[in-house]
Amino acid sequence: MDQEFWDAMYTNVDFSWSGNPNGALVDEITGLPAGRALDVGCGDGSDARWLAAQGWRVTAVDISQVALDRAAAVQTPHEITWRLLDLAKEAPAETYDLVSAHYLPILKSAPDTAKHLVEAVAPGGRLLLVAHDTPAEGAFHGHDGTEFPYADFASPADVRALLGDGWTIETDVKRDRALKANNHHVDIILRARRDA
Numbered sequence: 359m360d361q362e363f364w365d366a367m368y369t370n371v372d373f374s375w376s377g378n379p380n381g382a383l384v385d386e387i388t389g390l391p392a393g394r395a396l397d398v399g400c401g402d403g404s405d406a407r408w409l410a411a412q413g414w415r416v417t418a419v420d421i422s423q424v425a426l427d428r429a430a431a432v433q434t435p436h437e438i439t440w441r442l443l444d445l446a447k448e449a450p451a452e453t454y455d456l457v458s459a460h461y462l463p464i465l466k467s468a469p470d471t472a473k474h475l476v477e478a479v480a481p482g483g484r485l486l487l488v489a490h491d492t493p494a495e496g497a498f499h500g501h502d503g504t505e506f507p508y509a510d511f512a513s514p515a516d517v518r519a520l521l522g523d524g525w526t527i528e529t530d531v532k533r534d535r536a537l538k539a540n541n542h543h544v545d546i547i548l549r550a551r552r553d554a
């Protein structure tokens with residue numbers, strides 16, 4: 359699941375993007391005071407545009423330049439910074455009041471991904487991590503037919519275990535998705551606040 363894989367997926371798969379933000383993002387962030395937000399694995403940019411419309415100053419990063427180019431091409435009245443970044447290899451340059459990642463693949467073989475997510479949260483800021491609720495066995499199926507076993511990916515519980523003292527868990531739930539995607543019907547949602 360490197361840059362080549364994701365660029366090929368965004369090039370070859372014919373998406374009809376809804377343009378809507380993820381339901382868990384809207385549920386968890388509506389009403390919170392806006393600040394600086396980082397959307398990791400921003401894909402089509404719908405979440406970044408929604409955050410910007412709520413008053414957040416948004417930096418949106420993705421491993422795929424193809425995704426970023428498409429996201430940046432969508433008209434929005436709000437300024438968003440779009441940046442190429444492989445979170446497995448590189449930490450964000452700044453810290454943020456919100457670090458949001460929806461369905462970001464966090465491979466157990468790349469433990470720096472989760473570390474970089476957590477470290478990008480500023481004091482008093484929040485981490486919002488949303489993942490598919492997957493069974494213990496089975497696999498994601500890539501656009502090219504590659505199978506990626508569920509067991510190879512870190513879960514929100516694995517990321518929660520990294521937080522330790524100095525964090526308050528605000529949300530740790532499984533919730534039905536309003537918008538079902540493929541066979542993914544349930545989200546695991548972790549929202550945690552770093553002490554100020």
Ligand SMILES: C[S@@+](CC[C@H](N)C(=O)[O-])C[C@H]1O[C@@H](n2cnc3c(N)ncnc32)[C@H](O)[C@@H]1O
Binds near residue numbers: 400459
């Ligand atoms: C399943 S898609 C989700 C996209 C979007 N967040 C959404 O909810 O529709 C995962 C996204 O993470 C990006 N991605 C995968 N690995 C990444 C990494 N190591 N660093 C940054 N982005 C990554 C992919 O290019 C893709 O856009």
